[in-house]
Amino acid sequence: xxxxxxxxxxxxxxxxxxxxxxxPVNIVVMNTTKINxxxxxxxxxxxxxxxxxxxxxxxxxxxxxxxxxxx
Amino acid sequence: MAVVFQKTxxxxxxxxxxxxxxxxxxxxxxxxxxxEELDILGETIGVAPVGCSVLAYDYFNCDMQExxxxxxxxxxxxxxxxxxxxxxxxxxxxxxxxxxxAGEIVHVAHRAEKITTIFVNNAIYGMTGxxxxxxxxxxQKATTAPLGRDSSTTGFPLKIxxxxxxxxxxxxxxxxxxxxPAAIRKAKKAIKRAFEVQIAGQGFGIVExxxxxxxxxxxxxxxxxxxxxxxxxxxxxxxxxxxxEEAK
Ligand SMILES: Cc1ncc(C[n+]2csc(CCOP(=O)(O)OP(=O)(O)O)c2C)c(N)n1
Ligand code: SF4
Ligand code: SF4
Ligand code: SF4
Numbered sequence: 001x002x003x004x005x006x007x008x009x010x011x012x013x014x015x016x017x018x019x020x021x022x023x024p025v026n027i028v029v030m031n032t033t034k035i036n037x038x039x040x041x042x043x044x045x046x047x048x049x050x051x052x053x054x055x056x057x058x059x060x061x062x063x064x065x066x067x068x069x070x071x
Numbered sequence: 072m073a074v075v076f077q078k079t080x081x082x083x084x085x086x087x088x089x090x091x092x093x094x095x096x097x098x099x100x101x102x103x104x105x106x107e108e109l110d111i112l113g114e115t116i117g118v119a120p121v122g123c124s125v126l127a128y129d130y131f132n133c134d135m136q137e138x139x140x141x142x143x144x145x146x147x148x149x150x151x152x153x154x155x156x157x158x159x160x161x162x163x164x165x166x167x168x169x170x171x172x173a174g175e176i177v178h179v180a181h182r183a184e185k186i187t188t189i190f191v192n193n194a195i196y197g198m199t200g201x202x203x204x205x206x207x208x209x210x211q212k213a214t215t216a217p218l219g220r221d222s223s224t225t226g227f228p229l230k231i232x233x234x235x236x237x238x239x240x241x242x243x244x245x246x247x248x249x250x251x252p253a254a255i256r257k258a259k260k261a262i263k264r265a266f267e268v269q270i271a272g273q274g275f276g277i278v279e280x281x282x283x284x285x286x287x288x289x290x291x292x293x294x295x296x297x298x299x300x301x302x303x304x305x306x307x308x309x310x311x312x313x314x315x316e317e318a319k
Binding site for chain 1: 073074075076078079082086089090091092093094095097100251291292293296
């Protein structure tokens with residue numbers, strides 16, 4: 001069971017990848033199969049069950065795309 | 072389930088024009104979070120610079136004023152002196168603050184104005200396309216230093232925080248960075264402290280934040296974080312240079 005939950009406001013993601021750099025469980029990835037409204041590959045989660053809700057990803061995001069909840 | 076991170080009310084809903092991965096966005100958020108946490112959004116007037124953050128007045132959810140290039144500290148002085156109960160801050164890049172505005176920042180500290188400056192040092196002129204700034208590192212390439220900055224013709228990068236820390240009226244001076252979550256937490260603490268110093272009426276405070284410009288550095292946003300860590304931090308050491316306690 002996941003300890004945390006992250007939600008992406010995908011339409012405003014700029015695809016920069018900064019959120020992928022400091023996830024302790026390495027589950028933040030770029031979705032290269034998708035292009036968002038801005039024309040970027042948005043960030044997403046590869047294994048939501050592994051999230052510990054640390055908020056590192058959200059802290060690195062310059063564009064306030066990510067909301068983090070903890071159970 | 073509890074929300075542990077969401078966008079601060081200190082920022083407007085407007086999406087920023089910053090390039091992907093530009094850390095101006097992180098620094099905006101930290102300032103906005105501090106204003107929200109100190110519950111001073113309604114009493115704060117920010118002064119935006121000329122540079123990539125020229126549109127900061129659209130992003131901060133408080134009153135804002137635009138200043139001419141480098142003149143934000145002078146404009147902020149006027150605002151603070153006519154409305155002394157307001158919290159006044161400037162948000163300035165290194166081209167704005169260390170080059171054309173070098174006089175203004177020295178004298179706002181010299182006069183011990185009770186304002187707060189957020190100084191975003193990305194070692195280049197971002198907005199105008201990557202010209203050399205006074206803060207550009209030796210060897211760093213810029214459009215006006217295509218072979219890299221050469222000290223024999225352009226001197227050495229200016230250490231603004233160290234310089235301002237010699238001025239008695241600058242009672243809070245700290246250099247921070249935002250290239251990883253631990254550094255971001257520290258940066259926020261320093262920004263909060265700088266605003267608290269203003270609220271307490273103790274004098275001028277400045278937080279220099281090392282920042283990236285992936286576009287004009289010519290690298291990916293992730294590589295830019297590494298470049299900042301490997302090249303900027305050794306020349307621009309992090310840490311506090313002055314607190315009101317020492318300044319007495
Ligand atoms: C009086 C005046 N001189 C020059 C300019 C051109 N100009 C615009 S922004 C800028 C420098 C911006 O660099 P910086 O302050 O480092 O901010 P950044 O864009 O890197 O965030 C310059 C020289 C101007 N707008 N006005
Ligand atoms: S909250 Fe922490 S664990 Fe969860 S995705 Fe973000 S960085 Fe990874
Ligand atoms: S840091 Fe933010 S803008 Fe950049 S890829 Fe991640 S979610 Fe998107
Ligand atoms: S030009 Fe540089 S400083 Fe300006 S928004 Fe783009 S990355 Fe940021």
